[in-house]
Amino acid sequence: MNATVDIVIEDDRWLAFGLExxxxxxAQAVLGHLGLDPALFQAxxxxxxxxxxxxxxxxxxDKPRPTNVLSWPSEERGSEYAGEAPALPAPGTQDDPATLGDIAIAWETCAQEAADQGKSVDDHVTHLLIHGILHLLGYDHIDDDDAALMEETERRILETLGIADPY
Known part of the structure; x- marks a missing residue:
């Protein structure tokens, strides 16, 4: 089933790129990897x-500089124990999917990072969106144990998409 992703385009380069x-x-890769039905969630x-x-x-x-991706979870979902996966969110329905939150992604920073790292923009943006969706699901990287869990989860998801390990 398809995940519900509402797209807001504020820079036409994203439209040409195929952000949706x-x-x-x-979204489908992350939710599927975690055993969640993508059709029952929305971001x-x-x-x-x-x-x-x-x-x-x-x-x-409070960081007045560009970044690649930002995320705002609809609710706090993080685990209270470092290195432990967050609890999975309750699903909605196909008519009313559960809201995970919002993500913003910046064209210039993403394109420059991809060029600097010798990656395709598509692979880099896919990785950053996976990263952002994991944040919506309660994953984080402030603590070393949490960072290790999040990076390993990203690697496994990216591998299913045929995208090389970004770390």
Missing amino acids: RCALRA VVMGCDDARITGLNADFR
């Missing part, structure tokens, strides 16, 4: 530019 296709692919992905994400990063993280 990429976001759906990432919003906004494709923006560096100027917009700089403002968001300043407002929400």
Whole structure:
């Protein structure tokens, strides 16, 4: 089943890139990997530019500089124990999928990072969207044990998509 991903395009380069296709692919891969029915969950992905994400990063993280991806979970889902996977969210229905939260992704930063790392923009953006969706599901990387769990989860999901280990 398809995940529900609502796309907001604030920079037309994302439209030309195919952000919706990429976001759906990432959402289905993450939710499927975790044993969740993608049709029962919903997220919003906004494709923006560096100027917009700089403002968001300043407002929400007090870091007035561009970043590649930001996420806002609809609720706190993290585990209380470092290195432990978060509890899986309760599903919604096909008519009313459970809301996971919102993601913003910035074109210039993503394209530059992909070029600097010798990756395709598609593979890099897919990885960043997987990363963002995992944040919506309660994964984090502040603590070393949590970071190890999140990175390993990303690696496994990316492998199912034929994308090389980004770490």
